[in-house]
Structure formats: C-alpha cells, structure tokens
Amino acid sequence: MKNIIYQSEVVTMENLNNLFIEMTSKFCNQRCKHCYIDFPKYKKVEDFIDVDIIKNGLNDTVKNDIKCIYLTGAEPMTHPDFNVILRLCLKRCDVCICTNGSFINEKKARFLKKVADETTNEIIFKISIDHYEELKNDEIRYRGAFRHGLFALKYLSKYNFNPIITVTNYYNEPEEILCKNFLKVFENYGIETDKAHIHIIPWYDKNSIEMEKFDIHTGKVDCENGRILTSKGVYTCPFLAGDYRGRCGSSLNDYTKKCALETSFCQICLKSKKQIFGIDFKEFAIS
Numbered sequence: 001m002k003n004i005i006y007q008s009e010v011v012t013m014e015n016l017n018n019l020f021i022e023m024t025s026k027f028c029n030q031r032c033k034h035c036y037i038d039f040p041k042y043k044k045v046e047d048f049i050d051v052d053i054i055k056n057g058l059n060d061t062v063k064n065d066i067k068c069i070y071l072t073g074a075e076p077m078t079h080p081d082f083n084v085i086l087r088l089c090l091k092r093c094d095v096c097i098c099t100n101g102s103f104i105n106e107k108k109a110r111f112l113k114k115v116a117d118e119t120t121n122e123i124i125f126k127i128s129i130d131h132y133e134e135l136k137n138d139e140i141r142y143r144g145a146f147r148h149g150l151f152a153l154k155y156l157s158k159y160n161f162n163p164i165i166t167v168t169n170y171y172n173e174p175e176e177i178l179c180k181n182f183l184k185v186f187e188n189y190g191i192e193t194d195k196a197h198i199h200i201i202p203w204y205d206k207n208s209i210e211m212e213k214f215d216i217h218t219g220k221v222d223c224e225n226g227r228i229l230t231s232k233g234v235y236t237c238p239f240l241a242g243d244y245r246g247r248c249g250s251s252l253n254d255y256t257k258k259c260a261l262e263t264s265f266c267q268i269c270l271k272s273k274k275q276i277f278g279i280d281f282k283e284f285a286i287s
C-alpha cells in the first residue's frame with residue numbers, strides 16, 4: 001500500500017491586528033444548519049466569558065496595534081454583560097459586532113448609537129443573512145430570521161450605522177446574482193446599502209471536504225493577523241476556538257504566533273482566498 005505523507009503549511013502571525021472575543025461558545029438563539037459550531041443537541045449551555053478575562057486580555061495586548069475587536073460567538077449579544085464589554089472594548093479601538101441581528105430593535109439601535117457617540121472609535125456591525133428569499137434563508141437559519149435580519153438593518157441604518165451583511169453562500173449561487181437580488185430586497189425595505197457592504201463567504205461542509213487535495217495558501221487567512229480570546233484560552237481563529245488543534249496558549253500574554261494549516265476549516269479558508277471573519281478594510285468602504 002502506498003503511503004502518502006502530507007505536510008501542512010505553517011503561517012506565522014506578524015502583527016496582532018484583529019482580536020476576536022468569543023462571548024459565548026455555545027449559546028445562540030438560532031443554531032443555523034450550516035454553522036461551524038457543534039451545538040449540544042438538547043441542552044442550553046450558557047457559557048459566557050468572564051469580563052475579567054477580557055480586561056486581562058486587553059491589558060496583555062496594550063503594545064499590539066489592534067485595529068479592530070470582534071465580538072463573536074455563537075451569538076455575542078446574548079451575553080448578560082454585553083453593554084459593559086462593548087464600552088470596555090471601544091475604549092481601545094473599533095469594535096465589530098458579529099451578530100444574527102435578532103436582538104436589535106429600534107430601542108437597541110438607539111442605545112447603540114448613544115454608545116457610539118460617547119467615543120471616537122466606531123461600532124461596526126456584521127449582520128448575517130444568507131439568502132435573499134425569505135423561505136430559503138429561514139430554511140437554514142430559523143423561522144423569522146429573515147425578517148429579524150432586515151429589521152436590524154433598517155433600524156441600524158436609521159441611526160446612521162452602515163452594517164456589513166454577511167452572506168454564507170449555502171446554496172452556492174453566483175456572487176453577482178446574490179448581490180443583485182439582495183440589493184433589490186434592501187431597496188424594497190428602504191434599507192440604504194451598496195455592493196461593498198455585502199460580504200459573501202463560501203460554504204463548504206467541513207465534514208465532507210476533501211483533505212487529500214490541500215489548496216496552496218495564496219489568499220489572506222484570519223490566523224495571519226488575528227487571534228481569538230475565549231474563556232478557555234487563546235486560539236488561532238473563530239473556526240478553531242475551543243479545538244485543541246487551534247490552541248495557542250492560555251493567555252494573550254504568552255501564546256504561539258505559529259499555526260499549521262491542517263484542519264478541514266483551514267481548507268475552507270484556503271479555498272475562499274479571503275478572510276472569513278476579519279474585515280478587509282481595503283475592500284470594504286466602511287462609513
């Protein structure tokens with residue numbers, strides 16, 4: 001039998017520019033079909049990160065040129081101390097809230113505007129909606145998700161935010177078709193946005209992706225300039241948060257800058273050739 005040894009590429013992080021904070025690893029009100037998180041089948045796990053871990057993380061990285069802190073999850077807005085954490089992070093730099101949008105109503109959008117006005121740093125939103133047809137979107141997310149997402153976009157626009165719409169291309173449609181149809185829907189709902197604010201990311205089933213033909217690293221991957229802080233320690237990226245293969249250390253004071261691209265998640269990043277989680281500020285005109 002022929003033995004084939006695959007050697008994975010190793011990426012060394014040069015600068016920590018993107019700090020992801022996993023607000024909860026398993027708590028989400030949507031539990032989408034295509035999510036990379038393996039949710040417990042029956043139990044509701046409320047595993048929120050402690051505010052002190054975040055404070056220590058921010059202290060440990062004072063010398064780093066962090067451009068953006070991303071509040072991620074599962075669903076970050078379920079964290080009981082969400083507002084405190086948001087204000088804390090905004091003292092440092094811009095903060096991106098990566099959310100399904102279901103906790104954003106008019107009152108919340110007004111409050112977030114007030115918080116944004118207290119600081120010179122910016123609050124950026126990444127709102128997940130996966131298809132321009134309500135039924136197709138709700139089929140993979142949950143019933144009502146489409147309307148929740150649109151309401152969030154509408155209220156955020158009303159308070160002068162300009163959210164990024166994150167689209168996981170679950171149905172594998174051409175990007176131009178997705179963009180065109182999303183823009184039509186937004187226009188019908190009176191949501192002002194443009195193509196530059198629609199971030200389409202490919203979807204691959206992590207369980208069936210072919211590992212034998214590992215792609216060459218030619219794009220930009222999140223582990224090149226980011227790390228994620230979780231309640232269990234530091235990991236390479238949101239995909240590998242809590243996974244021993246992505247473990248970098250126990251604190252941001254001392255963690256490894258190297259990471260071997262050897263998981264099926266890495267294969268997804270290599271295929272997509274762009275950052276899945278971080279914002280490429282050159283590509284997106286955030287205003």
Ligand code: SF4
Binds near residue numbers: 223238260267
């Ligand atoms: S999943 Fe992507 S971002 Fe995470 S370690 Fe692998 S290549 Fe890097």
